[in-house]
Each structure stands twice: as C-alpha cells, then as structure tokens.
Amino acid sequence: MITQIEEVHYEAPPLWVCVLESAVITAVVPALGWLLHAEDPLFYDSQFSWLVVAPLLVGLRYGFFYGFASALATVAYMALAPRMGWAAQPLGLQYAIGLVLAGMVAGEFTDIWRRRFTQMKIINDYQSIRLTEFVRNYHVLRVSHDQLAERLAANPHNLRDALLALAERFHHSDAGEDLLKQRSQDLLGFLAVEGRLEQCALFAVDERRRIGRQPMDFLGGQPAQPNVADHPMVRACLEQGRMISLKSEMAEINLQQESHPLLAVIPLIDVNDRIWAIVTVTEMPFVEFERGNLHLLAVLGGNLGDILAEAYHRQPSDQQLARYQFEQRLRQWSQYGARYRLSSLLMAYEIPGRVRGISNEALCELVYEQLRALDYAWTTDLDQGTQIIYVLMPLTPERGASAYRERMSRLLNERFGVEVASSGLVFHQRHVNGSQSASALLTDIRRQAESHAGA
Known part of the structure; x- marks a missing residue:
C-alpha cells in the first residue's frame, strides 16, 4: 500500500510507445465497428456513438495533443468512409465537432492534472529538503543540550560550538584548494572526538557515488582494508545514502566471516543527497557501540556533508x-x-x-x-x-x-x-x-x- 509520496514513481512512457498506443486505440474502435456492426460501422444509427471512445481514451491517457490527433484521425476516417463506399451517410458536422471536442477536453483535463501533480512534487521535494535540514539541526541541538546537562558546568565545550568552529575553518579556506583533501584530518578528528572513534578512514566519493580505492586520510593507524569499495556495508551505504553498521539490518548478513569487518560506514551526505565522502570505522570502544552514539554519528555525517556542500558552493575553483x-x-x-x-x-x-x-x-x-x-x-x-x-x-x-x-x-x-x-x-x-x-x-x-x- 502506498503510504508516502516518495513511494510513487511515475515515468511518462517513451514517445514511440505513446504514438503506437494512440494509433492502435484509434484504429481498434472502427475495426470493431466493421467486425461487430457491419451494417452501420460508423454507429450513426446506434444509441451511442462508440467512435468517441478512442479520442476520449487517448486524451485521458496521454493528454491534449494525442487526444486531439486521435479525434482528427477519427474524423478523417468518417469523412473518407462515404467516398470509399464504406458508409451510406455523409459526415455530420455536429457529429465531427462533438467528437473533436471530446478528445480536446479529455486531453486538457489530463494535462492540467499532470501539471498540478508535477507542481506539487516540486514543492514537496523543496519542503522535504527544508524538513531534513531542520531535523538535522534539531538533533544536533538536542544532543548538544544533553551533553551540557551531563558534563560539568565549567566545561565550555558543546557540539554546536564545535560544528560552528569546523564550518568556520572551511569558510576561510583558500579558493581553488581541494577542501576535502586539505580538511580531511579536521573531519576525522571531529568525528573521533564526538563519536569516540579509535580507528577510521576517509574515502572520497564522486558524483556517481563511486568510491576511491585508497583512503584520503586515516586516524589511529591505517586500517587493513583491501578493496573496501567491494565491502557489502560500503555498497549498501552508497546505494541507500545512510549510515550502515553491524547493529543495523546489515547484521543479517554474515559479515563476521569477512577477513576485515567494518563496524560502521558513515556517509558525509548533504540535504540534497549528494555524498561527498564516507568514513569507515574499524575500531571504537565497546561501550560506545550503542544505538544512541551510532545515531549521533549518522546525524554528524549529515551535518558534515552540509558543511562540505556549502564550502564548495562558496568558493568554486573554476x-x-x-x-x-x-x-x-x-x-x-x-x-x-x-x-x-x-x-x-x-x-x-x-x-x-x-x-x-x-x-x-x-x-x-x-x-x-x-x-x-x-x-x-x-x-x-x-x-x-x-x-x-x-x-x-x-x-x-x-x-x-x-x-x-x-x-x-x-x-x-x-x-x-x-x-x-x-x-x-x-x-x-x-x-x-x-x-x-x-x-x-x-x-x-x-x-x-x-x-x-x-x-
């Protein structure tokens, strides 16, 4: 059952399918008239004019242009039939006008609702991005206040200030430099402090979500992770655009049989679902490997992705x-x-x-x-x-x-x-x-x- 707008995936069929299906529907009704109603194939003497069905269906299916074209083709057939001896009665003007109007009205109705559907989808995507941004800021604020409540009052450190300080360093980077490469230690250090990570590595991700073979930087020693791009947790992270850990549904896969298992894969993803990099976690304290801290790492990955996106947009190199x-x-x-x-x-x-x-x-x-x-x-x-x-x-x-x-x-x-x-x-x-x-x-x-x- 459809429960969310995002689950509805409608794509208009290719042009050749639209033309072929419109032509077939337009030709089927006159053909049925010849087969089932040979004495009056144009349905002039019938209680209902069945020839109007083709333009009506085509217009409702594909819009104004196809409905209008189907109606004109049907009218042309009706005008040609008496000359070819297929029908005794000539084409009635009112009959033809009504048929064309039926195709036009049905097609215009379809176009209006398609435009409205597309309009609502664009607005919904915009609101979804704003909501995602708000949710991320909310979680950071909530965790920051929880930390302030747990720590000593004399400790000035909080998560919000740390994020602002990190963003400030990105904003003051020189134009043209590779921000991800230059600030990789800052990113890993921030995640290590806030998420209690002991060993992790940063891998760049391009616009097609392809990961680099070698890490851009690492913390706590270089992890022994050959072919990390082929790891199932990394592939799942890139495909789903979210953090994957051994505590998630990936635990159903027997990852413990891997020679070098990962504990978590954190995507640095912005609100537009652009993944700038991923962080692979190989070591962290056992007591910190719990749901709350993993959720914090996922939220921080989103905020770091937003910082990277804003920094790249601020200072384009070209x-x-x-x-x-x-x-x-x-x-x-x-x-x-x-x-x-x-x-x-x-x-x-x-x-x-x-x-x-x-x-x-x-x-x-x-x-x-x-x-x-x-x-x-x-x-x-x-x-x-x-x-x-x-x-x-x-x-x-x-x-x-x-x-x-x-x-x-x-x-x-x-x-x-x-x-x-x-x-x-x-x-x-x-x-x-x-x-x-x-x-x-x-x-x-x-x-x-x-x-x-x-x-």
Missing part, C-alpha cells in the same frame, strides 16, 4: 564552472515557472569597490550566511572593482523581494553600521517565471550594473 552551475539552476527554475507556474526570485547585489571601508569579502560572507537550503548564489566581478552577487531564491514570489531587501538592509546596518541608501550598494531583482531565459536575466542585470559603474 569561475566558468560556477557560472554554468548557476545558470543550470536558474534555467531549471525558469522552466518550472513557465510550465508549472512556480514563481522564483533572482536577487542581485551590485557592490562597488569599497563600501565605507568594509571589504567586499565581508559583505559577500553576510549574503552567503543568509542563504536557505535551496537558495544558490554566484559571485562575479565587473570592471573598476565592482562585484555582483546573484542569489536565486526558488519558490519565492515577487512580493518577497521587498521583505528580503528590508531584512538584508537591517543586517547590514546592525553588523557594519552601513545605510544602504548612502553606501552605493544597489539591489536588483527579477521575477523568474519563464518569460526570460536564464542568460537574458543575468545579462540584463549585468548591463544595468555596468551602466551604474560607468556613470
């Missing part, structure tokens, strides 16, 4: 790649706006070379701090030291621009003492509804910013 990725997302949400009427908002900050002695980096950092889960930003340079920060805000109506500008203006004033009206900082906004292409939106804002810089 500006052309960063522009391409941003345009791809903008193009995607522009198509959603045209097809499913899902409004999005494109905001742009035009930052002059200097704003009252505050560096552009500090202003950029403030903008990136305020990004939501699905928001995406890209920074580019203009002449004369001017920068533009583009911020794509999916599922945000046009009226949300004023509230966003007020909030950012207040933050600029509170943090830097900057009044937007007199600082030279300029806000640009565009409504992403599919009326303009992604390139046209970006070019329009850039030209407007260049005209300001030239003036």
Whole structure:
C-alpha cells in the first residue's frame, strides 16, 4: 500500500510507445465497428456513438495533443468512409465537432492534472529538503543540550560550538584548494572526538557515488582494508545514502566471516543527497557501540556533508564552472515557472569597490550566511572593482523581494553600521517565471550594473 509520496514513481512512457498506443486505440474502435456492426460501422444509427471512445481514451491517457490527433484521425476516417463506399451517410458536422471536442477536453483535463501533480512534487521535494535540514539541526541541538546537562558546568565545550568552529575553518579556506583533501584530518578528528572513534578512514566519493580505492586520510593507524569499495556495508551505504553498521539490518548478513569487518560506514551526505565522502570505522570502544552514539554519528555525517556542500558552493575553483552551475539552476527554475507556474526570485547585489571601508569579502560572507537550503548564489566581478552577487531564491514570489531587501538592509546596518541608501550598494531583482531565459536575466542585470559603474 502506498503510504508516502516518495513511494510513487511515475515515468511518462517513451514517445514511440505513446504514438503506437494512440494509433492502435484509434484504429481498434472502427475495426470493431466493421467486425461487430457491419451494417452501420460508423454507429450513426446506434444509441451511442462508440467512435468517441478512442479520442476520449487517448486524451485521458496521454493528454491534449494525442487526444486531439486521435479525434482528427477519427474524423478523417468518417469523412473518407462515404467516398470509399464504406458508409451510406455523409459526415455530420455536429457529429465531427462533438467528437473533436471530446478528445480536446479529455486531453486538457489530463494535462492540467499532470501539471498540478508535477507542481506539487516540486514543492514537496523543496519542503522535504527544508524538513531534513531542520531535523538535522534539531538533533544536533538536542544532543548538544544533553551533553551540557551531563558534563560539568565549567566545561565550555558543546557540539554546536564545535560544528560552528569546523564550518568556520572551511569558510576561510583558500579558493581553488581541494577542501576535502586539505580538511580531511579536521573531519576525522571531529568525528573521533564526538563519536569516540579509535580507528577510521576517509574515502572520497564522486558524483556517481563511486568510491576511491585508497583512503584520503586515516586516524589511529591505517586500517587493513583491501578493496573496501567491494565491502557489502560500503555498497549498501552508497546505494541507500545512510549510515550502515553491524547493529543495523546489515547484521543479517554474515559479515563476521569477512577477513576485515567494518563496524560502521558513515556517509558525509548533504540535504540534497549528494555524498561527498564516507568514513569507515574499524575500531571504537565497546561501550560506545550503542544505538544512541551510532545515531549521533549518522546525524554528524549529515551535518558534515552540509558543511562540505556549502564550502564548495562558496568558493568554486573554476569561475566558468560556477557560472554554468548557476545558470543550470536558474534555467531549471525558469522552466518550472513557465510550465508549472512556480514563481522564483533572482536577487542581485551590485557592490562597488569599497563600501565605507568594509571589504567586499565581508559583505559577500553576510549574503552567503543568509542563504536557505535551496537558495544558490554566484559571485562575479565587473570592471573598476565592482562585484555582483546573484542569489536565486526558488519558490519565492515577487512580493518577497521587498521583505528580503528590508531584512538584508537591517543586517547590514546592525553588523557594519552601513545605510544602504548612502553606501552605493544597489539591489536588483527579477521575477523568474519563464518569460526570460536564464542568460537574458543575468545579462540584463549585468548591463544595468555596468551602466551604474560607468556613470
């Protein structure tokens, strides 16, 4: 029984299947008329016109275009039948119009509900990502407060501060460096301290969820793990996108017969289900190998994945790649706006070379701090030291621009003492509804910013 939206997997059939099935359904009804009702194959004298069934079924099955095409083919057959001697009565105009309308109405009904279904699926995916982000933050906060209650009041350490400190180190990494390779010891050290790990290794994972053969780094000595990519726990972790341990359902497999068994495999996975790396755990205290600590490790893996995703998005090593990725997302949400009427908002900050002695980096950092889960930003340079920060805000109506500008203006004033009206900082906004292409939106804002810089 279907209990969740995620369990419904609908995929439209290929084009050739749609055309073939529509043609077969359209031809079956006239053929049945010849076989079962030869004296009146067009059903003119029948109590019900059965020829309308084909356009109706095709329209309900595949939409307006196929229903309309099926109705036209049926009308053409009805117009040709008297000339070929297949029927005595000529084609009735009202009969033909009614048949075409039946196919059109049924097809339009199907298209409307398909568009609405796709719209609701996109909104549901967006809400699911926001919910996942909230759940992760909630668990970190709950565990942090539990630790504070258990430890001495004089101990200033807590999990939330440790995560913020780790994220701060990633944010201050130099652009262009391999963050995962440079910060691998920080990641393993954080998991070792918070999860009480004694021996573990970090393996990089590419976008196709393929793991590297050699570990990027290890802690507590290099684990003797030949061919770790073929280990059943690693394969299950990459396939399911969650932590796998000997206490999970993987315990049903006789893993104890492995020459080098793993205790747990932790994916560093962000809210968009992108696995950046996995951590294999081979040694940890027996008393810590319990459900609560394993759950904490899984939550920490998700938070570390979010930190990696944000760090890579903040400091792309290739500006052309960063522009391409941003345009791809903008193009995607522009198509959603045209097809499913899902409004999005494109905001742009035009930052002059200097704003009252505050560096552009500090202003950029403030903008990136305020990004939501699905928001995406890209920074580019203009002449004369001017920068533009583009911020794509999916599922945000046009009226949300004023509230966003007020909030950012207040933050600029509170943090830097900057009044937007007199600082030279300029806000640009565009409504992403599919009326303009992604390139046209970006070019329009850039030209407007260049005209300001030239003036």
